[in-house]
Amino acid sequence: MVKKVLHLIAITLVGFYFLYGLTNMFLNSKGYEGADYLVSIILLVLIVLFEGFLIKLYKRAYSAEAIEARKQREAAKKKQQFEAESKVLGSKSRQQLFNADLCIKVKHMAGLPVAEGAEIFVYRCKDKIVFERSQATIELNINKVIDILIKTDVEIQKSWVSDAGKAIAGNNLFGSLGAIIGGEAKEKTSTIIEKYLIFAYEKNGEIKYISMEVTNEPNANLFNSNYYNLSNNERRFTSL
16 A cells, blocks of 8 residues: 555656646746757656656556456465465464364374374364374264363372272273273372373264373363263263
8 A cells, every 4th residue: 555655656746747847848948949948858758758657557556457466366375375384283274274273282192093102183173173193184073072071190090999990991991091091000100190181982882082191281171072062962872
């Protein structure tokens, strides 16, 4: 907008200068000699050419066609930039690609075809949860999710109380995470309480778990049952 205004000012000033020169030549025509007329005419012609050049530039830059072409170039540039940035895991553009409103970077524990301890990105979408690591992208439809919760290692280890408890915890309680954390109960010497984000979902009639360590990720608690209104999902009946 500023450039457009400056351009118009320049065109106006050159036009005024032309009128001033033309008027001055006629008012002082009695004192002019042949050479003076020639010089004045050459200057006026140059001014007219310069004015025409400015007007041509203005039309080229600010005509409807020019503005539309510029918008198309800018849109193409933004699209190209978005496509490049959307390939970067965890980036804002990547989130937009999945229509996600949140992304966290955490350590995978169990439940995905990814190595234990590998860093993964988790995207919170309206109708699904997306997990990414390197070239692997895994989607979990929210209709399959039964529960989302955060548990500490202390809470998990409390369920690991006896040989019978180990069998229950290892095989059913939070899937492989129960076995991993429960098996470390006697080995742990650190006083730091670790937190784990756990997704429970149904697959082929069985309850499965995806778990990740989120101790240092404050936004992990934003993945929860209330956000997805899991209470509205179809109730499941199980015979004991």
